[in-house]
Amino acid sequence: MKNADRKLFTMFDILVVAVVLISAVVSFLCVFSPKNDEMYCVVKYNGEVVYSEKLENTKEPTELTFVGDCEVTVVMSNSGVFVKNSACPDKLCEHTGEINRVGQSIVCLPAKISVSLVSTDAENTLDAVVG
Numbered sequence: 001m002k003n004a005d006r007k008l009f010t011m012f013d014i015l016v017v018a019v020v021l022i023s024a025v026v027s028f029l030c031v032f033s034p035k036n037d038e039m040y041c042v043v044k045y046n047g048e049v050v051y052s053e054k055l056e057n058t059k060e061p062t063e064l065t066f067v068g069d070c071e072v073t074v075v076m077s078n079s080g081v082f083v084k085n086s087a088c089p090d091k092l093c094e095h096t097g098e099i100n101r102v103g104q105s106i107v108c109l110p111a112k113i114s115v116s117l118v119s120t121d122a123e124n125t126l127d128a129v130v131g
């Protein structure tokens with residue numbers, strides 16, 4: 001009989017399962033965590049920030065037209081951002097659809113305009129994010 005060994009193994013198994021479960025939960029939370037309430041919509045033209053607004057402040061969908069190398073109309077709401085209309089030839093920015101998570105962005109190459117969601121105001125340094 002190797003009851004002692006068997007028991008040890010079971011404990012170890014439980015530990016492994018626990019670790020796997022915990023890391024699964026952590027990655028689940030990372031991926032599906034509630035939308036970051038410190039989410040900013042940053043619009044850049046040719047690499048320069050031309051607009052930066054906290055999405056939370058956008059109570060009602062707001063339509064904004066940015067004039068880059070062509071006109072891009074962006075709709076912002078507190079649920080996300082999308083390009084409603086663009087004068088660009090490829091319409092890739094329109095087809096990107098809505099972005100609603102930090103790190104996502106819509107790029108309109110012909111207009112040289114990019115719309116990104118970031119977790120901090122473009123003017124702040126990364127130090128301000130912690131908290």
Ligand SMILES: [Zn+2]
Pocket residue numbers: 086088089090091092093094107108109110111
């Ligand atoms: Zn475009």
